[in-house]
Amino acid sequence: MSATWLRELLRRPAGAFGAAVLVLLVLCALVSLVWTPQDPFATDPFHRWQGPTAAHPFGTDGTGRDILSYVFAGTRTTVLVAVLSAAVAAVVGVVLAALGALGPRRLREPLAVLIDVLIAFPVLLIAIMLSAVLGPSLGVVVIATGIGFGVNIARVSRGEIRRVARTGYVLAARAAGLGPVRTLTDHVLPNTAPVLIVQLSLSAAVAVLAEAGLSFLGYGAPPSTPSWGRLLNDLQDYVTLYPLTVIWPGLAITVTVLAFNLFGDALREATDPRLVRSRSERTR
Amino acid sequence: MLRFLATRVALLLLGLLVAAVLIFAVLRVLPGDVAQVVGGTQASAAQVARIRSELGLDRPVVLQFLDWIGGVARLDLGRSLVTGSPVAAELGQKLEVTLPLAGLSLLFGLGLGLPLGVLSAVLHRRAGGFLIAAAAQLLAAVPVVFAGVLLILLLGSWLHLLPVQGFPLDGWRQPGRAFASLILPALTIGVVEGAVVLRFTRSATLEALGQDHVRAAAARGMTLNRALVVHGLPGVLLSVVSVIGLEIAALLVGAVVVEQLFQLPGVGRMLVADVGNRDLVKVQSELLVLTGLILVVGAVVDVVHRLVDPREREAA
Numbered sequence: 001m002s003a004t005w006l007r008e009l010l011r012r013p014a015g016a017f018g019a020a021v022l023v024l025l026v027l028c029a030l031v032s033l034v035w036t037p038q039d040p041f042a043t044d045p046f047h048r049w050q051g052p053t054a055a056h057p058f059g060t061d062g063t064g065r066d067i068l069s070y071v072f073a074g075t076r077t078t079v080l081v082a083v084l085s086a087a088v089a090a091v092v093g094v095v096l097a098a099l100g101a102l103g104p105r106r107l108r109e110p111l112a113v114l115i116d117v118l119i120a121f122p123v124l125l126i127a128i129m130l131s132a133v134l135g136p137s138l139g140v141v142v143i144a145t146g147i148g149f150g151v152n153i154a155r156v157s158r159g160e161i162r163r164v165a166r167t168g169y170v171l172a173a174r175a176a177g178l179g180p181v182r183t184l185t186d187h188v189l190p191n192t193a194p195v196l197i198v199q200l201s202l203s204a205a206v207a208v209l210a211e212a213g214l215s216f217l218g219y220g221a222p223p224s225t226p227s228w229g230r231l232l233n234d235l236q237d238y239v240t241l242y243p244l245t246v247i248w249p250g251l252a253i254t255v256t257v258l259a260f261n262l263f264g265d266a267l268r269e270a271t272d273p274r275l276v277r278s279r280s281e282r283t284r
Numbered sequence: 285m286l287r288f289l290a291t292r293v294a295l296l297l298l299g300l301l302v303a304a305v306l307i308f309a310v311l312r313v314l315p316g317d318v319a320q321v322v323g324g325t326q327a328s329a330a331q332v333a334r335i336r337s338e339l340g341l342d343r344p345v346v347l348q349f350l351d352w353i354g355g356v357a358r359l360d361l362g363r364s365l366v367t368g369s370p371v372a373a374e375l376g377q378k379l380e381v382t383l384p385l386a387g388l389s390l391l392f393g394l395g396l397g398l399p400l401g402v403l404s405a406v407l408h409r410r411a412g413g414f415l416i417a418a419a420a421q422l423l424a425a426v427p428v429v430f431a432g433v434l435l436i437l438l439l440g441s442w443l444h445l446l447p448v449q450g451f452p453l454d455g456w457r458q459p460g461r462a463f464a465s466l467i468l469p470a471l472t473i474g475v476v477e478g479a480v481v482l483r484f485t486r487s488a489t490l491e492a493l494g495q496d497h498v499r500a501a502a503a504r505g506m507t508l509n510r511a512l513v514v515h516g517l518p519g520v521l522l523s524v525v526s527v528i529g530l531e532i533a534a535l536l537v538g539a540v541v542v543e544q545l546f547q548l549p550g551v552g553r554m555l556v557a558d559v560g561n562r563d564l565v566k567v568q569s570e571l572l573v574l575t576g577l578i579l580v581v582g583a584v585v586d587v588v589h590r591l592v593d594p595r596e597r598e599a600a
Binding site: 113114116117118120121122123124125128129130131132133205209212213216217218219229232233236239240243246250253254255257258261262 | 299310434436545556567578
């Protein structure tokens, strides 16, 4: 974990693009807390379904809301969902992976089977199941993505954790008397971080897509929360009449997911010396 | 092989059991009082009590679970809490829409992803190959709803080629119309999932191009492209088989969204409606059938992959 991989990452066009979009998103989300071009919820019956104008660059929707302001305000929901989902996925994934790699021997085999079974559960079905009981909310999206993708992280990082746990410096730390949990947090996790961060970036992408899908089905954010997914849902009924309006929330989601994916891919290349080498061999 | 088959079937049964336990635990145990959830906040105490006895909620949880699973094994999925009609019959009817939709989506996804994936690998480091790969990267980021909306705009309304929404009321008795109304929805899922297949095929083909036996064939005088077709692609195709199992889950989830967007009377739309009605008996059976489909297809793909791919057999 040093500046070298950051430089490697930003040197790649995909990584630089991904990082730039993500920084921009966070900035928009922060700014939207104190300022948006117009009130994103203000309706205006005299200016419904406007095309792009100077006052409304993205046009207005069926209630006269300014789409630009709404999309702008929606960034904070997206950023929140992405960050929280990735955090839950990280906790679920690391706990399952650490137990599966280093936990009591009796637990390892059943855990491996359980992870294999849980991977078959798509995030969206988990979310639908939870919202049948808990009602629609962003929390359901976060928990569903966190569990659904956390299992993926567990499978990917289990081997990596086991590998690091067998290295000399970790064994030395154990021999010097460090407890198992401290060893995990101080030595094993920092050295599996590159693998984990890549997965977290991908899980954020999944979360943003899941939020869009769930809000479309009516299980996502409540109406008081600006959400790209629900805006897309509100506008798609009128797509043949006012096609230009639908483009904006759809584009916002696409660019965000693309940024997370590219960022994750570039990060994987930047932090994995084996990948860098195999590529140069291939092009030879 | 027999041993592999036995462990795979055991794993499948275990998977189905775990799925059933999880679904039951979340829908029946997690909410505390299920009768209250089903009845809603407006329900009177008498209504809640009636629902409780109808569902057998006053009996031990384990018995309730065994009842449900026993019924499922006899293809009896219970009765709707709202209409009282049997769930299995309705589900069978909805599967007549969802299964063809998923199958057609898979066809579109493979039809787009396989050839373009190989092409983009062959054109590696040329403008064409880069463009295809970039388009796939972009498409993989498009939410299914947005892809559907764009396709409606492009094909449905501008060109007036295909029906945009709905499904014939008498279903497959009008095969032509029924099929036509599945094309746009299937294309929507197929384009998004095809991007995933494309990226996988591309990296598998790139790997094949660098493999010793393909390079050796090229060194003996074959053109590299011919060497790839003869010696490289069989391996690539077999690797793609293994991702189909994972793709099925994505196809069915895509179907839930797409059925809503295109107003198709399939399992996904049924599930969404039943969640809205808090019809937990139907929801739990629908979720079990969907996850069961994913698990069964995954197992079948694993077995087929093992049968056709010599590398898998040698690895064991």
